[in-house]
Amino acid sequence: MNYHDKKNAENTLKLRELSKTLPSFCREFFLGIKDTTSTRTRLAYAYDLRMFFEYLHENHPKFMNMEITEYDIGLLDEVKAMDITEYLDYVSYYETEKGAVTNDERGKQRKLASLRSFYKFFFNLEKIEKNPAALVQMPKLHKKEIIRLDPDEVAMLLDHVENGDNMSKQQTRFHDKTKIRDLALITLLLGTGIRVSECVGLDIKDVDFKNNGILIRRKGGYEAVVYFGEEVEKALQSYLKERRAIIPESGHEDALFLSMQNKRLSVRAVEKLVKKYASAVTSLKKITPHKLRSTYGTSLYRETGDIYLVADVLGHSDVNTTKKHYAALEDDRRRMAASAVKLREDQ
Numbered sequence: 001m002n003y004h005d006k007k008n009a010e011n012t013l014k015l016r017e018l019s020k021t022l023p024s025f026c027r028e029f030f031l032g033i034k035d036t037t038s039t040r041t042r043l044a045y046a047y048d049l050r051m052f053f054e055y056l057h058e059n060h061p062k063f064m065n066m067e068i069t070e071y072d073i074g075l076l077d078e079v080k081a082m083d084i085t086e087y088l089d090y091v092s093y094y095e096t097e098k099g100a101v102t103n104d105e106r107g108k109q110r111k112l113a114s115l116r117s118f119y120k121f122f123f124n125l126e127k128i129e130k131n132p133a134a135l136v137q138m139p140k141l142h143k144k145e146i147i148r149l150d151p152d153e154v155a156m157l158l159d160h161v162e163n164g165d166n167m168s169k170q171q172t173r174f175h176d177k178t179k180i181r182d183l184a185l186i187t188l189l190l191g192t193g194i195r196v197s198e199c200v201g202l203d204i205k206d207v208d209f210k211n212n213g214i215l216i217r218r219k220g221g222y223e224a225v226v227y228f229g230e231e232v233e234k235a236l237q238s239y240l241k242e243r244r245a246i247i248p249e250s251g252h253e254d255a256l257f258l259s260m261q262n263k264r265l266s267v268r269a270v271e272k273l274v275k276k277y278a279s280a281v282t283s284l285k286k287i288t289p290h291k292l293r294s295t296y297g298t299s300l301y302r303e304t305g306d307i308y309l310v311a312d313v314l315g316h317s318d319v320n321t322t323k324k325h326y327a328a329l330e331d332d333r334r335r336m337a338a339s340a341v342k343l344r345e346d347q
Contacts, residue, residue: 003264004201011042015039019046021069023073025122026046030042033121038219044110044114045118048110051091053071054068055087055091060078062075063075076119079132081132081135084112084133091108092108106141109139112133112139113138146294147285148291149278149282154190154295156281157186160281161182161186162183164176165280178260180238183238184236184239184257185199185239185257185265185273186274186277187232188228188235189289190295191231193226193296194293198216198217199257200266203255203256204240205254208225209236212228213227246262252264274288275288294325296314297310297325
């Protein structure tokens with residue numbers, strides 16, 4: 001199995017275990033949405049549903065007197081819209097054995113979306129009479145400024161990855177072993193805009209230098225070819241010379257990017273790697289792999305002015321998602337239009 005198939009298998013096993021802690025009718029929901037959702041989405045739904053039922057078990061009188069796994073589907077009709085509203089207020093801040101947990105408007109929106117899908121599924125099957133989740137308003141999302149690197153910051157970041165300036169002796173020793181890999185990885189992220197999950201899922205055979213393209217697995221499971229330029233080609237070629245001399249751990253022979261333990265790099269490892277290098281370049285911006293993706297999208301849009309091309313290259317299924325992210329740049333272009341046309345020549 002490739003990386004993505006392994007992840008799907010892991011998620012499937014986790015979902016089966018998690019389902020054992022939920023009411024039995026939840027399994028029907030997960031099977032019912034199997035053909036229209038990813039394993040990652042279904043697993044996220046399961047975590048959200050478990051939290052919802054745990055909340056009801058602790059706070060709703062009709063749910064207190066039996067174990068969660070014993071709940072009958074008829075109990076869903078006992079939940080009112082106000083119960084869900086109070087649940088969303090609860091998840092804004094609560095405490096666990098591991099410490100305090102908070103959910104901002106986006107976290108609460110996702111949890112309500114899970115409940116809406118859940119209730120709608122059984123309501124449409126006429127197994128419940130009410131759909132209280134549909135009556136609860138979605139939390140309003142406030143626009144967040146898109147954080148991206150400026151062109152000079154991109155150059156500084158790549159210089160820092162390549163040269164390892166201002167590092168301790170221990171950091172320098174470690175950097176000497178990983179800088180070629182790290183430069184290839186960050187150059188690839190900045191030069192293609194691929195997601196971090198798409199990056200760590202790359203196998204050696206997915207890189208095609210004849211056409212300067214990489215074969216990636218997008219969200220939703222479909223495959224796509226993304227093309228790269230000379231800078232990415234040079235960085236990848238340098239890394240592959242080093243990579244071919246490494247003997248990977250069993251099961252990781254095909255992986256393009258390997259860790260110091262000669263295993264496929266994880267998403268978390270790449271996130272830490274990007275944070276480490278970016279923090280030395282800018283202290284005001286919290287740079288993640290996704291911010292490198294935004295940086296690429298911004299650069300591509302500025303160069304081409306083609307929002308549909310940006311959406312296609314970034315793998316957005318809906319161009320409105322792209323427009324929402326780059327609305328500020330649209331405004332800049334409209335401002336430029338104000339002075340682009342001269343009505344009369346200057347005297």
